[in-house]
Amino acid sequence: MQPVEKVSVDDAPTRTRVTKSIMENGPSTAADLALRLHLTPAAVRRHLDQLLADGILEARDQRVIGQRGRGRPAKVFALTDAGRSTFDSSYDELAVEALRFLAKTGGDDAVMAFARHRLSDLEDRYRPLLQLADPAQRPQVLADALSRDGFAASIGTTPAGSQMCQHHCPVAHVAVEFPQMCEAESEMFARLLGTHVQRLATIAHGDGVCTTHLPHTPDTPSSTAAERLPS
Template identity: 65%
Template sequence: MPALAPDAVVVVEDRVGTRNRVARLILANGPTTAADLAARLGLTPAGVRRHLDALLAEGLVEAREQRVYGHRGRGRPAKVFALTGAGRSVFHHTYDEMAIDALRFIAQSGGESAVDAFARRRFVGLAERYRSLLAGADPAERPRLLADALTADGYAASTRSTASAPAPGKHPVQGAQVCQHHCPVQHVAEEFPQLCEAETQVFAELLGTHVQRLATIAHGDGVCTTFIPVPPTPVTAPPDAVTQSSEQSEGAPA
């Protein structure tokens, strides 16, 4: 096979580098449209399409319809691109097969309660490190601080303000979502969801509030998403209003 000319090598390396950037953006941001990828990378839509087509052909990316929360407008939802299991495995996965075999042995030897105990213990060290980061922080800032800590540990996490779906007869709850775009133990958690459950419990303890896990990568979702209600900010009446209210109360007939 003839060797590539130097100019051709540069072109190939550039294509591979851009393709990796496309994959990493999808990893960091979750399922993403081609238009958004093009804007973030400074490429034309046609240019980013070529890289997406290559990733699709290699089985590293899959196309799916964008999920719409709340009211859905007319027309079909935009198509988004998400990493497949093979695509995620290109990034950080640690000894998946060995971990699965070990947990199977634990389950066979000690039962499901032993797996629960292992999953809980796995997050003890992580919880201790995160607790010092969140101690004394404003409750409204804790989701962001948690996301920053998770990102440092390889979870590619982010936050966004949102509201929960209202229960019948109740108003939506304001809060934040912590989105983990990468799961280092995805393949293990697919068989042992106790890992996800233990992680959710640790989040609740660290944040000092009930949290709700909305989606997990291990369950086939594009992103692990946890809803965290944020306490409402107390509304303080202006001094004049307080004085006026007090005077009205004093002047009111008994």
């Protein structure tokens, strides 16, 4: 008789490491996870199978940039809403109800005012950091500051500027219904960097990460972008 594989309670911390790695780095292949977590491919597959069965992860076809090679693209594993909720606050529903009341009594403008207000302390803390940084380094300084506050942000480069990915959003469930939360954040980025920014994707809209294009900042940051945006 074949021995029945026993699931160890020690698997739970490893599965947490897998989900946290995906949260911090975005949708990942099994090979990526094995390398990142120093696990064998077989061990990673076992944990992925369980997380898929539990509804914590979902499998997607990997996006191929440029010329596609032969064969099927590798599968990437991304957090589902249920998986992301393990990192989110349990007060999401309360926040949604409060904003619904605010929208009903004060309208969309009141919701936008709140969205801007909740970021004001964050902006005040970040501004001195960016002012002290070299203009070329400001996107990275911003991403590092966001990461320290739990947004798991990273920076990539493009010919036109930088691309910032936020792999975690504490208000993603709220932003599904109230996109003003995302709009206020983009405004904050523009003011801090002194240039316009473009939001390309958001977790709230079902994307794997929040992605923002940050154009190259001028040597002397212009206040024009900040002046255009309401405070």
